[in-house]
Amino acid sequence: MKFTFFKKLAIVMIVGAGYLFTGCSNDTFTEETTTSQTSKTVLKTVGKNSSFIEELQQRKNQFIYFKNKLDGGDTSTQEFETFVKNEATPKFINETAFKLVKKAVLMAIDPDVYACGETPELDAYLSASTADWTFIDVLYYYFLSYHPTYDAYLLADPNDRGIFGPNGEYTNELQRNFKSLKRFWDINSGNIGMVPMTGRVYRDIERLITIERILYPSQTEEENRYFAELVNEIFGQDQFWNHTHPLLSFNAVAISLDGEIAGYYVGDRIAMGDGIMMAYEAIGLGDTGPSAILAHEFGHHIQYDNGYFNEVTPENEPEETRRTELMADAFSAYYLTHKRGATMNWWKVNQFMNVFYNIGDCSFTSPGHHGTHAQRMAAAQWGYNVANNHQKKGKIMGAHEFYLLFEAEYDGIINCTDCL
Secondary structure, three states: OOOOOOOOOEOEOEEOOEEEEEEEOOOEEEEEEEHHHHOOOEEEEEEOOOHHHHHHHHHHHHHHHHHHHHHOOOOOOHHHHHHHHHOOOOOOOOHHHHHHHHHHHHHHHOHHHHOOOOOHHHHHHHHHHOOOOOHHHHHHHHHHOOHHHHHHHHHOOOOOOOOOOOOOOOHHHHHHHHHHHHHHOOOOOOOEEEEEEOHHHHHOHHHHHHHHHHHOOOOOHHHHHHHHHHHHHHOOOHHHOOOOOHHHHOOEEEEEEEEEEOOEEEEEEEEEEHHHHHHHHHOOOOOOHHHHHHHHHHHHHHHHHHOOOOOOOOOOHHHHHHHHHHHHHHHHHHHHHOOOOOOOOHHHHHHHHHHHOOOOOOOOOOOOOOOOHHHHHHHHHHHHHHHHHHHHHOOOOOHHHHHHHHHHHHHHHHOOOOOO
């Protein structure tokens, strides 16, 4: 989903989770990454000479390499396609979002080959949105569209009400449900803010320069301005919908850091991408999509606040990723269908989640898998059942009580064969 380097969907996957930053100074900061949807907890130091900065620079160098080939008359996409398919998820990128980026880029080159069929309506929407892209547009998007994500992480003000959607069309719904989520769950949520992840950042040259300065400390101010003006011009063209193309902000992320990065206080925030909400509206799920994505990301903040992330090792990382994602799915479904929550019809929530849980899972394998479609649907179904069984008495279950029930039921959820 998170496009950008980490564009998801995540899709959020989208919809997804994101990065958990845990400390820093002007030169270095420690980052606790949460794979695609917030469950991988691998600490690493990020600084001017770190692997993080090196990866960023390597990707920019890779862009220059492919652009130089194209400028030299080599219009073949085969080497680039191979590069995209084989590129490992960089340390600084949301994994599920990155899978979606790969899929979208490859479909832009050849939709007949790379559309996987698991989400046909979404595939058709994304394919149509890139139908007029040339190869150079694909390169710009794949390598240089990271600004909306880092703007949401660092520069957007969580205390500002924010504008959600290219024209603010999702603002009222999201703000209403954000307030509802804070009232519904019994955690210390007063410090959690919600910020937009939006391609509109490409209209602000000075903001783009600031992002370049943070991410590329070795660049000169002249180089920072060059890249800022470049992406302002490129992504302002018609094929990128005048800075509002959905793939520029196709992500949603939960972030928690009581500290600063490069002088910018991060805090607890949920970044909601315009693009992912635009896509769900376009395929007929606009009445559930924004609220459901927000509820999932809020579920990750319940995990942050109550300490539900277990210690992660390379050996248990896939399982811990799945566990925390399924837990967030259950938190989300419980709130969405509870009569004192979002009061949504289960049929509509189920319809949305059938699409949501398939995104990014059909083209690329990953050790940080969030659970199969069946497991994620089982977790959501379980959350709905808990809401349905308790809400007749008007009770809202406490977050920790819900967590304990989920942990007790977890084995049944992941091994469910006939519960859907």
